[in-house]
Amino acid sequence: MRVRITYDCDVLVIGGGIVGLSTAYAITRAAPGTRVTVLEKEPGPARHQTGRNSGVIHSGIYYRPGSLKARYAVRGAAEMVKFCAEYGIPHAVTGKLIVATDRAELPRLHALVQRGRENGIPVRELGASQIAEYEPEVRGLAAIHVGTTGICDFVAVARQLAHGSGAEIRYGTRVVRVDRRPERGVAVLTAAGDVVRGRVLVNCAGLQCDEIARLSGDDPDMRIVPFRGEYYELARPELVRGLVYPVPDPAFPFLGVHLTRGIDGGVHVGPNAVPALAREGYRWGTVRPRELGTTLAWPGSWQIARRHWRYGAGELRRSLSKRAFTEAVGRLLPGVSESDLVPTAAGVRAQAVLRDGTLVDDFLIREGPRTVHVLNAPSPAATASLPIGREVARRALSAL
Template structure:
């Protein structure tokens, strides 16, 4: 019997534990989560989109696992009677200068084997009557779901399958001993033959606790959302995204109809003052020092400071936020949106200031560390789990 410990009760950690139970019957699986419940951070604060995989470099882990994960997530939701919808989305070019980038995205999507179609302004209006477009890319396989509900279902399946689920168990130490990897938590010690670190916002810290060198540091970026007022929800039928600018590190604000019928707008992207900093008022001296003492953040700032200032301005001004949305749907004004919470993205940054574009999984003896799993990790979670578990040792490593 192999003893597995998974650190992190977000969707990736729960999916890994679920895959372990499925593929390794008879082994022992323990999940450690520092919060009182599941999906408390990135998973529970995201936009609920089942991504198709348009943006990612062909052959990358993101591209391959997102495409497979989109299908497996839909299948999982259908099997467990969870609400979801495959509604498709439009990536919209609002002026002719964006057309070359839209065509590049089209070619990338085709290379990734996705069901996509370039449409003109009239065809775009058939999908989204209120959109402003000179052309658009329609991606049929994009969907929406409640990832929090997916996590609750995974946790239930784990409990039924005999896994040990420990909430309120913050990891404070990891020691590699002859008898196994000893994980010290606020609720006691757990000994594992294999440790899988899926701690999200704190994954690099867990890796360092375990003595595994990390090639990156996680820096938190807050993404703030608004939502359309109920009387203006009819302006958006599905998902409307801008054409991303490859010069900048994030996608830009977009519009997403959720499974409950609400329409979310955003997110922007501002440097957070805590790894769990969901508002300007949340401040962690440790987290701020961790970010500001890292030369990679300063290198990133030198490259993108103008973009960063724009994002901060949009964070502080509802009028500016609405103006960004109005590029996509001109009828929207500041009176049509209200604040709707925020999420924090755990962004892995290299020392030279470059963002890690792909999922980053670091392996060490008796340990696996997921050090970069931002969007589309929720979409890809079941396939990330399959990928990780397929590479684990078949017997205890002594």
């Protein structure tokens, strides 16, 4: 006799950050009538990566031409500005400077110009004297101005996506077990003892995405290694008009200590990128032994340490020494002093790391029977969330 299964929804999304909510939003627009349920362990949306970043709408200039990051960031930046304008969400297209402060950085700055042009991004090259047109207090040997960069309130965007999706969103709902049967869909058990059944599972769990993948029976062959980004706020925000970035090191997915005037008028300075001792370890004092053990047991973590210990030592020094952090900022903004820097909230980047220590550079989306897993979606995922959501939605709908 055939067993009849009652489903609570067609698509079950785990994760109420901006990517999970964008996915729910895209599903209900692409296929009206599709029942979507979002499970989020926090009491509200966007409590982790979405709500703990610098609020920058990235242009896409940094990313390898043809990559998902490049395509989705360029497209997503324009769409995000339009979305914010449509729903009255605070935003501004400010442009930004990327500034070389050392002669060794000049070839990398020129390479960014070429990359920007390949990605279809308008870039203006500046000499040392022209930097003051945009930022009178900033000093450098040369710079580029990227006009399509902006800022917005990504938490407000996430709330609007939640409201506009028509999905059932269950906050305070932590998933502890996943039972997947290709012929019967997916059932999840929550910490409260409830069972939620769906035809397809979409994993947008961010810092916990690899754990959810393994719970569902899929081995992602990567691990999330959390890196804490530590920020200061500038006590004299008048020193900075907009957004100022150093020339990044192409060996790392981090952009270096930069200056960001936010939508509220304050200026964030940072971040450092140091290993976090918990997946949601926003302070040095937050240690979760099981999570730390998972990180240390992953071979890729030790490969990172072996290859990049010098870089890591510099980040750690800036984390532990405000003087060292101020020196790093001073290369861009000579007038800054230690007293100008006020500690503020940190964020944690969910960085996917392969077994051989490779830091996954692009967005990573994988599928299994009745599952779609978003396994690497750190910055610029908030910028690119609308096109990412459509791509994940397409895959989820094709699995129904």
